[in-house]
Amino acid sequence: MRREPPYADGAIEVVPADGPLGAEVRGIDLTADIDDATLAAIERAWARHLVLEWHDQPLTVAQHVAFGRRLGRLEDMSHVDQPATGLPPEVLVIVNDPELNEAPKPPASYLKGFQNKHVQWHSDNSYRDVPPKGSLFAVKESPPEGGVTIFCNMYAAYETLTVELKERVTGRVLIHDPSLNSANVLRAGVTPPTDVSKGNGPRHPLVRVHPVTGKRALYLGRRPYAYVCGYPVAESEELLDALWAHATDERCIWRRTVNRPGDLLLWDNRCTMHARTAFASSAPRLAHRVQIAGESVIGA
Numbered sequence: 001m002r003r004e005p006p007y008a009d010g011a012i013e014v015v016p017a018d019g020p021l022g023a024e025v026r027g028i029d030l031t032a033d034i035d036d037a038t039l040a041a042i043e044r045a046w047a048r049h050l051v052l053e054w055h056d057q058p059l060t061v062a063q064h065v066a067f068g069r070r071l072g073r074l075e076d077m078s079h080v081d082q083p084a085t086g087l088p089p090e091v092l093v094i095v096n097d098p099e100l101n102e103a104p105k106p107p108a109s110y111l112k113g114f115q116n117k118h119v120q121w122h123s124d125n126s127y128r129d130v131p132p133k134g135s136l137f138a139v140k141e142s143p144p145e146g147g148v149t150i151f152c153n154m155y156a157a158y159e160t161l162t163v164e165l166k167e168r169v170t171g172r173v174l175i176h177d178p179s180l181n182s183a184n185v186l187r188a189g190v191t192p193p194t195d196v197s198k199g200n201g202p203r204h205p206l207v208r209v210h211p212v213t214g215k216r217a218l219y220l221g222r223r224p225y226a227y228v229c230g231y232p233v234a235e236s237e238e239l240l241d242a243l244w245a246h247a248t249d250e251r252c253i254w255r256r257t258v259n260r261p262g263d264l265l266l267w268d269n270r271c272t273m274h275a276r277t278a279f280a281s282s283a284p285r286l287a288h289r290v291q292i293a294g295e296s297v298i299g300a
């Protein structure tokens, strides 16, 4: 059952998803310039639905970058280990590589690449001091089945915590360890911590306040080597397991079922997490992603 009926806001039509977050935006051609009023309507829809998707938007690289820049400063992605693309440094290329999928261990040059198996729940780059606020993901080629990005609502995750869990997370700080990528692969040259309480990575508030909506969201980042400061390690582990199970429960998830070429996704890393479903090793999959720079994480 759809949560909210479709509605118009200026030039756009917003069709909320059948889930606890997400909406499709219609009535706009993103290959053309968009005016400020329409941009404001898109930003309102983004704040309300957390993840937006468009269909049939075959953007060129320049159009993708130009739209991303309307939403904020784009980050330089050239630090990511990927083959030379000849594309602007803001564009991260995500491509399926059957050779990588079949490798018993990811080759060194692909240590930051993802295989075709399920990608773990995470929010992008939470292991940085200033994580990106959003990601704008353009689907170029898609497997016939799987390889779909799915989302969970971290406002809902916070709001539906038990009183006891809310008390245990309030005012707490989480270490966001950078050792593993989202495919649970150790990054090149990294030694993970043997004691997570002394781990690397920034310390972000476990409950963050969204700078646009003012709402509180659980901010988990990624699970491996995470640690809630101030608790014995065993208690931190037990608490994190409970929080992760709660946040990724079906009632918090928008389980999209397909990506199509021409789909464009805009997600908010401050109040959502995402995962990616597995797909066939030989299937085509190609996407371009840009990241919109964020702000320091504000705690509740």
Ligand SMILES: [Fe+2]
Pocket: 122, 123, 124, 182, 274
């Ligand atoms: Fe991601």
